Amino acid sequence: MTVTSQAKPHVDYSVYLVTGRELLPRGKTYTECLEEALKGGVTVVQVRxxxxxTGEFLSIARQTIEICRRYNVPVLINDRIDIALASGADGIHVGQTDMPLAEARKLLPPNAIIGVSCNNIEHVKAAIAGGADYLGLGSIFPTNTKDVTEPGxxxxxxxxxxxxxxxxxxxxQSVAIGGxxxxxxxxxxxxxxxxxGHGLDGIAVVSxxxxxxxxxxxxxxxxKTCSSWKSVPRRPVSFxxxxxxxxxxxxxxxxxxxxVRTLSPLVHQITNNVVKTQSANATLALGGSPIMAAAAEEQVDLARIPGGLLINFGTVEDVGGMLAAGREANKNRKPIVFDPVGVGATAHxxxxxxxxxxxxxxxxxxxNAAEIGAVAKLEEVASKGVDSVGSGFKxxxxxxxxxARKQRCIVILSGHIDxxxxxxxxxxxxxxHPLLSQITGSGCMLGTTVATFCGAASMEAEKEPSETDPGTLVKGDMLSPAVAGxxxxxxxxxxxxxxxxxxxxxxxLPALIDELSLLTPDTIESSAKITVNTL
Structure with missing residues (x-):
């Protein structure tokens, strides 16, 4: 599998290793790390x-190719076409400030693989026009292995x-890279x-x-996670x-x-100070167990407790706790209800x-309409503080x-009709009822009720015997509990x-809390007014 062969090699981009010898832990050699990584499931290697x-780079490239050939894994060289040609690598990867794609294609054999780093749509369009084989998209997150301080x-x-x-x-094809x-x-x-539903073909990692x-x-x-993800047919939305x-x-x-009343899910709420009391009371009235804890240091422990997480940033505080709580909830496959209160009101x-x-x-x-419009980057509905202004979406x-398709989640647009x-x-x-719009925090309470039902549904799913799937973020159906909330x-x-x-x-308001506590399954079945439309 070299650039002198007749056919361009097939590449599985699932787990794409970019080398970085400077990161090796004490006592671990480069070749040891590489071979162990290949045994673990690395599918393509880029030597950076x-x-x-030049002499040292060429030596490292040849060592890498020798080891990777044993595992039938292709090797690409970062930037240096001379090293790729001299070592017999399978291709190269170039950045936006490296040799232009068109020039690289002229210098390399026609069966060489060429990948390009892309940070924006214009980069992608240029790479498509230039005939790139795959794209490295990112950075996804900040990283110490590459300078990403430049805007964009x-x-x-x-x-x-x-x-x-x-x-x-x-x-x-495409891989995501960065952190x-x-x-x-x-x-x-x-x-x-x-x-x-067009997704990634793999992920690139360094550290x-x-x-x-x-x-x-x-x-x-x-x-294992990549394989699990790829084993499920790609749909616009899961959950x-x-x-x-x-x-x-x-x-x-x-x-x-x-x-909810049987399992009493813990409903962890990072919410604004205006509504904490009524949100906690609504949770209790339904049969859940509320906790209001925003410190980042608490999130690891709280995320291990089954239930649901509500993140409501109405007063835009405790962002560190929100970041930590969400990450830990994803790690523990715990449902997250995000309520971006007043998101369209300020740039912050x-x-x-x-x-x-x-x-x-x-x-x-x-x-509400203004908040959903801001998240969707639509301008049909303006906001005045945390409220919507105008007649709503056409x-x-x-x-x-x-x-929902873009964010790959359930979306609730609240209003006269939800x-x-x-x-x-x-x-x-x-x-x-119109009185909902006349009390402070009724929208926040809606986030609470949805998180309570989602938490119970996820606990139910955890009780069902099934093989752990590391490629999913939440177990069970989440559309139904959103409707129930x-x-x-x-x-x-x-x-x-x-x-x-x-x-x-x-x-x-107190009557509303009372009625939440008095709600019965029969009342829901006799009172619900819903219609369902499916594509």
Whole structure:
């Protein structure tokens, strides 16, 4: 498998190792690390030597090729075409400041593999036009192995989604690179996908293997997660098992209410100071167990406890705790409900939302029209503080479906009619009462009820015997509990408003908490007003 062979070698890009001898731990040689990594499942190797003299670089390249040939793994050289030709490597990888792709193609044999680093859509378009075989997309996260301080060098998850959309319909493969570790790998694989489901072909890592005292184990973990991810047919959205009808969703909502009261899920809430008391009370009323803990130091322990996580950044505080909590929840496959309160009001809120969504995978994103519009980067609905201004979206069903596909999660658009989608099915809930809009934090309480039901559903799924799948982030159907959370609050609001003792918003709030506690499965089944539309 060399550049002098007739056919271009097939490359499995699943686990792409970029070498970095400077990262080797004490007592571990380069060749030992490389061979252990190959035994663990590395599928392609790029030799990167930024400071080595030409002779030393050539020697390292030849050693690498000799070892990799035993495992039938192709070897690429970073930047240096002379080294690739002299060593007999399978191809090269070039960056945006290295030799232009067109010139590299002229100098190399026609069967040589050429990869290109891309940080934005324009880079991707140029690489497609130039005939690249694969693209390295990133950086996904900040990394110490490469200078990413220049603006635009960290496109993150959302920027990578946009680049993958450009690759749709081509045969060019792609790997994500930059700060990828086993702890965030499932998020990277899941999040880095175009709205139509065009995903990555692999991930490139440096320090996760090269700096590990056990490179074989590190490679095995990466390979297992990648293999698990690839074994599932790519769909626009996971997390869901679509039900057959509106009646089925209503019945499932009733079942989930009983489940909440049986399992009493811990609902971990990092939420704003304005609504902590009523959010905790709503959780208790439904049968869950609330905890409000925002310190980053607590998140490892809390994420191990089954239940749900709500991240509500209404007062944009405790961002460090939000980042840590989301990462740990992903690691423990715990559902995350993200409520970006007032996200469209300020640039700081928008930047914070992007930072959070790049750091972890949300299970549910919930917001009013202005908030969903800001996350979706639409301008149909403006915001005034945390409230929406205007009549709403002309086609809300398409908005939630499209955003769900892009963010690969459940999306809830709250309003006079609530819209819930997983990117395929759109469910409309017509329950509710105008008094909900006249109390502070009713939208935040909706995030709480959804997190409570999602937490119970994930606990139910954990009890079912199944083989652990490291490529998933949440076990079980999450569309149904999202619907159940919406129905619980909106039906309770109707019943609270109907009380003779409720004269306005001041008496409505305690009555709402009462009705959440009095809610029964029969009440949900008899009161729910939903319609279901599936593509």
């Amino acid at each position: 030597e930024k400071t080595a003299e 060098r960290i496109p993150g998850i959302s920027g990578t989604q946009d680049m993958l959309a450009v690759l749709e319909g081509t045969t060019i 990828i570790k086993i702890d965030n790998l499932a998020r990277v694989l899941h999040g880095c996908s175009s709205p139509n 996760e293997i090269m700096a590990s005292p056990e490179p074989r184990i590190a490679a095995e973990r990466l390979a 869901t098992t679509p039900l057959s009808s509106a009646v089925a969703y209503v019945r499932r909502s009733a079942e989930l209410l009983e489940l 809120r928008r930047a914070t939302a992007t930072r959070l969504l790049d750091a972890w995978q949300a299970t549910v994103i919930k917001g 086609d809300p069903a398409t908005v939630v479906r499209t955003l 819209y819930i989608s997983d990117g395929d099915t759109v469910i409309q809930v017509s329950n509710g 919406v129905l619980a609050l909106t039906i309770a609001s109707e019943r609270a408003a109907a009380r003779d003792t409720v004269l306005g918003p001041g008496s409505f």
